[in-house]
Amino acid sequence: MKVTIFGTGYVGLVTGACLAEMGNHVLCVDIDVAKIERLRRGEIPIYEPGLEAIVRRNHAGGRLDFTTEAAPAIAHGELIFIAVGTPPDEDGSADLKYVLAVAASIGRHLDRYAVVVNKSTVPVGTADRVHEAVAAELAARGADVGFDVVSNPEFLKEGAAVDDCMRPDRIVVGASSERAVALLRKLYAPFNRNHDRMVVMDERSAELTKYAANAMLATKISFMNEIANIAERVGADVELVRQGIGSDPRIGYHFIYPGAGYGGSCFPKDVQALERTAHAHGYDARLLGAVEAVNRRQKDKLFELISRHFDGRLAGRTVALWGLAFKPNTDDMREAPSRQLMEALWQAGAKVRAFDPEAGEEAQRLYGRRDDLVLCEQAMDAVHGADVLAVVTEWKAFRSPDFAAIRVALAEPALFDGRNLYDPAVVEEAGLAYYGIGRGRSLRLPR
């Protein structure tokens, strides 16, 4: 099929590449000229495992191309995806200016029936607004062209985006037109070979499904962080509690890892946006407000532990920091807990020596050159010359470090484990003070 995708970010590029891999002819459009030039040269602007090979193969095979021109892109696709950003505006609601700009542009150029497929995460009612924006432009030029708008939210996770896109749990399609549903069934048929993953519903339910999924996952994390903070105070170990509750299949082991708080481009903004939607409809969504508040507080947790360790005297101290990305397998630092921690440390007069397997360049872009930040090439380089070590992101490379070498390298051997990666007893045996999240220090069970 002929597919156009507006937006070549995490969602647009991955979707475009995977649809091309399934044999479709995909044209990706972006207003970012530099991004499109890089993509045409076969360079991938983001770090996403497996993506580069698929993009290069399909670009070379003539099934995937990139442009900055809206008109030929709209002429190309029988399915036109919108996968542009929906950042929060001043009050936390989703800002639809990019989505509506694409919709208007479709209306200005469309000259035969097409399905406009919205993949961006958008508030309930946006399909109607996109419909109106396209229709207004068609009317303005007196064009009598049929089109449908479908909601098709995306559930991929960064770091596993290609895999999620190739093997989705479900494909949610919100549509009121049979013609549009039939075209989407055809497009997604190769992804449904094993069993039908398509869940067809109305547009509003599809839009709400996306927010409900993210809000549920964020709620699980904040819940566990709340339990961790209780565990710390009562002398229990939240890691044992986690295993104790996860074994109940109604609860499950997934997404109940306590830590330094959730970050990324989705959970923080989507929980907030859903709360704003509820508010706009006269409902006070208290649970969502609490999920958000618990997370904001949790992102301060590592700083509090480090500050307490030094009795609040952080000026002149140096903290080694492992992990800048908001989670492993990405270079994305949007809303990353590492940022809140670094900024608080700087404010308190401390310096940071940081290492991340992929996000060093992004940190450089965000913070530029400054005296209180050294970006290191190796994990141990960050530790040498630091007083203490804080682990913020659970990259696999950090799972089993040489604690003895870390103890020798640190001036004040202490490890702040923001993801509960380590066994406190093992760390302490190596001669380092251990601080985790919700690990009451009075409890040490025999192994």
Ligand SMILES: NC(=O)c1ccc[n+]([C@@H]2O[C@H](COP(=O)([O-])OP(=O)(O)OC[C@H]3O[C@@H](n4cnc5c(N)ncnc54)[C@H](O)[C@@H]3O)[C@@H](O)[C@H]2O)c1
């Ligand atoms: N990142 C994720 O893991 C993820 C997962 C599911 C859903 N989402 C949602 O998908 C949407 C896109 O997210 P993302 O992370 O891919 O964003 P992103 O910021 O990585 O990419 C968005 C792209 O859209 C481009 N763009 C903006 N206006 C444009 C226009 N008029 N025409 C063409 N391109 C334009 C930007 O230049 C940018 O390259 C958001 O609504 C997000 O909430 C993201």
Ligand SMILES: O=c1ccn([C@@H]2O[C@H](COP(=O)(O)OP(=O)(O)O[C@H]3O[C@H](CO)[C@@H](O)[C@H](O)[C@H]3O)[C@@H](O)[C@H]2O)c(=O)[nH]1
């Ligand atoms: O038990 C857990 C699981 C995750 N996290 C944190 O939660 C954040 C988000 O992680 P994850 O969900 O893996 O990453 P995203 O790429 O943001 O993906 C989420 O957001 C996307 C955008 O909407 C959705 O498509 C995905 O389904 C949804 O998982 C990260 O900071 C993680 O460190 C925890 O603290 N504890």
